[in-house]
Amino acid sequence: xxxxxxxxxxxxxxxxxxxxxxxxxxxxxxxxxxxxxxxxxxxxxxxxxxxxxxxxxxxxxxxxxxxxxxxxxxxxxxxxxxxxxxxxxxxxxxxxxxxxxxxxxxxxxxxxxxxxxxxxxxxxxxxxxxxxxxxxxxxxxxxxxxxxxxxxxxxxxxxxxxxxxxxxxxxxxxxxxxxxxxxxxxxxxxxxxxxxxxxxxxxxxxxxxxxx
Numbered sequence: 001x002x003x004x005x006x007x008x009x010x011x012x013x014x015x016x017x018x019x020x021x022x023x024x025x026x027x028x029x030x031x032x033x034x035x036x037x038x039x040x041x042x043x044x045x046x047x048x049x050x051x052x053x054x055x056x057x058x059x060x061x062x063x064x065x066x067x068x069x070x071x072x073x074x075x076x077x078x079x080x081x082x083x084x085x086x087x088x089x090x091x092x093x094x095x096x097x098x099x100x101x102x103x104x105x106x107x108x109x110x111x112x113x114x115x116x117x118x119x120x121x122x123x124x125x126x127x128x129x130x131x132x133x134x135x136x137x138x139x140x141x142x143x144x145x146x147x148x149x150x151x152x153x154x155x156x157x158x159x160x161x162x163x164x165x166x167x168x169x170x171x172x173x174x175x176x177x178x179x180x181x182x183x184x185x186x187x188x189x190x191x192x193x194x195x196x197x198x199x200x201x202x203x204x205x206x207x208x209x210x211x212x
Contacts, residue, residue: 005054005057010061013033013035015037016038017037023038023045023049035049067212076164077164078167081097081098083097085100085102089101111161114140114164118140125172138158140158142160142161143162147159147162157178176199
């Protein structure tokens with residue numbers, strides 16, 4: 001089954017479950033429209049529902065396309081560079097271009113750059129935090145679903161390597177978020193008040209990060 005929006009045709013994946021009473025529509029990262037519904041739902045009803053929710057589906061598609069655009073090329077500290085391959089040992093940055101070898105290990109380079117930068121920002125946020133908290137230990141790894149993780153027992157804060165691609169204001173937000181968990185392990189109103197206490201503009205940064 002396919003669904004057409006603005007002259008573009010999208011594959012529709014229908015998943016029927018006995019436990020489902022309602023119908024849910026989402027767009028996958030591959031731009032497939034996935035419909036999860038009851039085993040009794042008819043194709044005619046699904047087509048009608050897709051038409052009724054065309055604007056919402058288009059908004060989801062636009063959001064995914066925006067994320068794709070934000071993650072193409074060579075991104076570093078909030079700036080996007082076009083890649084040009086050149087026989088060079090280290091990256092050469094010139095305006096909006098970066099020159100690298102074809103077999104250059106970008107993520108190994110990212111990790112090397114991230115370690116001192118993330119440590120510096122974590123230390124600064126810890127020293128200026130408005131509450132007394134245990135000194136955290138930093139870990140860095142690439143994660144697909146989280147920007148950061150706080151282990152409240154070991155005081156280890158793990159930061160997503162992907163943040164090396166973004167402006168450091170987003171790194172600072174994630175650090176403040178995870179440090180706040182050392183006081184409030186949940187996402188209660190007290191937790192968010194503490195985040196705001198240490199970063200008044202956090203809502204703006206949190207919203208902007210949805211495009212990543």
